[in-house]
Amino acid sequence: MLRVRKSAVGWAIALALTAAGLTPASPAAARLTIDWRPCAEDALADDAPAECGTLSLPVDWNRPRGERFDLALARRVATDPAARKGSLVFGPGGPGDSGVDRVVNGSSRFSADLRRRFDIVSFDPRGTGGSHPVICARDLLARQPQLIANQAQFDATLAGNALLRDDCRARTGALYDHVDTTSAARDLDAVRAALGERQLTFHGSSYGTLLGERYAELYPDRVRAVVLEATMDHSVGTRAFLDTQAVTAEGAFDEFVAWCARSTDCALHDRDVRAIWAGLHARAERGTLTDPDRVGVLLPPFELSRLAHKKLYDTWRWPGLAEWLGEMDASASPTTALPADARATGDAVAPYPFAVFCQDWSLPVRDYREYAGHLRRVARLAPDLRYPPALFALVTCLGTPTPVANPQHRLRVRTDVPLLLAATVHDPASGYNWATNVARQLGRHGVLLTYQGWGHGSYTTSACMGRAIDSYLIDGVVPAPGTTCPAIEPEV
Numbered sequence: 022m023l024r025v026r027k028s029a030v031g032w033a034i035a036l037a038l039t040a041a042g043l044t045p046a047s048p049a050a051a052r053l054t055i056d057w058r059p060c061a062e063d064a065l066a067d068d069a070p071a072e073c074g075t076l077s078l079p080v081d082w083n084r085p086r087g088e089r090f091d092l093a094l095a096r097r098v099a100t101d102p103a104a105r106k107g108s109l110v111f112g113p114g115g116p117g118d119s120g121v122d123r124v125v126n127g128s129s130r131f132s133a134d135l136r137r138r139f140d141i142v143s144f145d146p147r148g149t150g151g152s153h154p155v156i157c158a159r160d161l162l163a164r165q166p167q168l169i170a171n172q173a174q175f176d177a178t179l180a181g182n183a184l185l186r187d188d189c190r191a192r193t194g195a196l197y198d199h200v201d202t203t204s205a206a207r208d209l210d211a212v213r214a215a216l217g218e219r220q221l222t223f224h225g226s227s228y229g230t231l232l233g234e235r236y237a238e239l240y241p242d243r244v245r246a247v248v249l250e251a252t253m254d255h256s257v258g259t260r261a262f263l264d265t266q267a268v269t270a271e272g273a274f275d276e277f278v279a280w281c282a283r284s285t286d287c288a289l290h291d292r293d294v295r296a297i298w299a300g301l302h303a304r305a306e307r308g309t310l311t312d313p314d315r316v317g318v319l320l321p322p323f324e325l326s327r328l329a330h331k332k333l334y335d336t337w338r339w340p341g342l343a344e345w346l347g348e349m350d351a352s353a354s355p356t357t358a359l360p361a362d363a364r365a366t367g368d369a370v371a372p373y374p375f376a377v378f379c380q381d382w383s384l385p386v387r388d389y390r391e392y393a394g395h396l397r398r399v400a401r402l403a404p405d406l407r408y409p410p411a412l413f414a415l416v417t418c419l420g421t422p423t424p425v426a427n428p429q430h431r432l433r434v435r436t437d438v439p440l441l442l443a444a445t446v447h448d449p450a451s452g453y454n455w456a457t458n459v460a461r462q463l464g465r466h467g468v469l470l471t472y473q474g475w476g477h478g479s480y481t482t483s484a485c486m487g488r489a490i491d492s493y494l495i496d497g498v499v500p501a502p503g504t505t506c507p508a509i510e511p512e513v
Contacts, residue, residue, distance in 0.1 A: 053215040055094060060125050069097040069136070071125045076215055078147075080196050082207045088195050092208055093151030095124035096142040100133075107245075108216045109139035109494065110209065112229030114251075116381075117374025119150040130481060131224075132491055139494075142216065146232070147208055148193075148200030149374050155197055156370040157189040167323040167413055168396075175389040179420040186421075189373055201380035201426035206235040213243065220245035222494060226478060227251045227451055231381065233440070234432055234459070237466075241436040246494050250443040251478045254455035256431045256462065259384045259415070263399055266411035269452030270326075271403035273333040276447045276475055280339060288343040297350050298405055301325060309354040313345065319360050320349075326408040333449040334477040379418040380426045386419060432462040440467045441493050441500070443486060446508075447475040470500050474508030483509060 055074040063071045075091040099105040109131070113120040120143030123130065131141055145152040161184060169175050190197040209232060213221045222245045225233035230249040237244050257265060278294045281287035289297060304310035305322040312318045312328075320328070332342035386392045395415070400407040434440065440463060444456030453471075460469040472479035472486050479486040485506035492498040 090153040094144040095121040101137040106138045111143040112225030112232045114227030116377035120144045154372045155193045155376040157373045159371045161185045172389040182420045203427040224248040237434045244436045247440045251451035252456045267399045267403040270406040270409040273449030313348040323408045379421045383425045434466045442469045445472045450477045471505040
């Protein structure tokens with residue numbers, strides 16, 4: 022559980038001053054340090070050794086003398102000390118992804134030049150991974166429906182979500198109510214101070230871009246460089262959130278269909294992919310479609326859309342998606358099967374990273390009639406992937422008390438250095454429509470760098486994008502407005 026350290030009052034005051042944008046007048050700031058030690062596991066023996074540590078931070082930044090938690094961090098130091106420029110902090114996505122795992126098992130995500138010049142640092146955001154995760158009863162999590170069919174189920178979902186929130190709060194403690202991204206941005210500034218950096222060099226991916234955006238709003242004078250790869254638009258309400266996500270998902274499916282038509286690497290080449298998909302969707306609606314990857318498990322329509330959508334994230338997964346669809350198309354209807362959401366029940370606990378999302382987004386829906394209207398409109402916008410994952414976000418956060426801790430708003434960033442938005446035209450999750458809208462909000466305080474290809478993210482996909490991002494992070498070179506990188510055809 023959370024620990025109270027009354028002996029750390031001086032440290033807490035220093036942290037509170039840091040969060041408020043003030044410089045402590047005492048040497049207390051010097052005690053903002055991380056005790057780095059070798060990580061228990063290290064998957065990249067040929068790189069700089071991975072080091073792990075923790076940083077004690079307030080649960081509630083408005084009460085710096087109250088309860089604290091330990092933020093889990095990891096780093097790999099610059100491989101060339103003579104060329105070192107500082108620390109590059111990576112903001113993981115999700116919400117719920119582990120930055121510690123990224124460093125320990127995947128710091129090669131960054132170029133050799135970045136690893137030569139920067140300590141690569143990341144962390145598990147508060148409430149996730151090794152940073153006091155939000156935990157809840159597994160049976161309550163299992164009760165959450167993926168879709169709502171009528172008013173009675175709508176009412177039951179409201180009641181079930183309320184029970185879930187109470188259970189999570191009881192099991193997690195005070196941190197449960199403080200896992201929003203504004204609190205995480207204050208954590209990030211404490212990390213910057215603990216690393217001894219006057220300004221922050223940051224690369225956020227997907228949900229991690231929300232952290233970069235919020236940090237730039239709160240601490241504009243402390244920004245050295247901020248990359249927002251696969252940008253989140255935190256200005257949209259319920260309808261716009263669903264619509265932009267539906268258009269994005271359907272566009273990604275369109276690109277997959279077009280690839281199948283032109284590539285012999287697609288197992289469905291020269292076949293009518295949309296007709297095959299429509300047949301699978303109809304079987305899912307009837308409850309007669311099973312998952313070839315999980316023997317005897319039924320795929321309801323939402324789960325079918327969710328799994329297909331996930332396989333659109335990277336072009337190297339497209340051949341596998343085609344094979345998966347082909348296997349289901351050729352399979353017979355089952356006589357008996359298990360539902361896709363059959364999970365272990367009981368008093369066991371499970372992590373619940375969606376708690377972060379529900380404190381960052383207010384997506385109110387009055388009743389089932391309004392919800393059903395959203396379903397119909399989304400189906401018109403995305404006739405193939407008519408159940409985008411955004412619908413589950415809506416259901417999961419239904420009934421969340423308002424105002425949420427970090428509500429949506431138009432960005433108010435006034436940094437001296439423009440933020441760099443790295444956007445992919447055919448991103449299946451963080452749509453290009455989000456990136457262009459965020460770029461408009463940032464104005465001269467942001468620059469949009471566009472990859473004309475496919476996939477969720479672009480830094481490791483396109484050498485052109487990688488070079489531009491490295492140049493920005495290392496030397497502060499901002500691409501000219503309108504800079505684009507050409508698409509790279511999907512490879513098997």
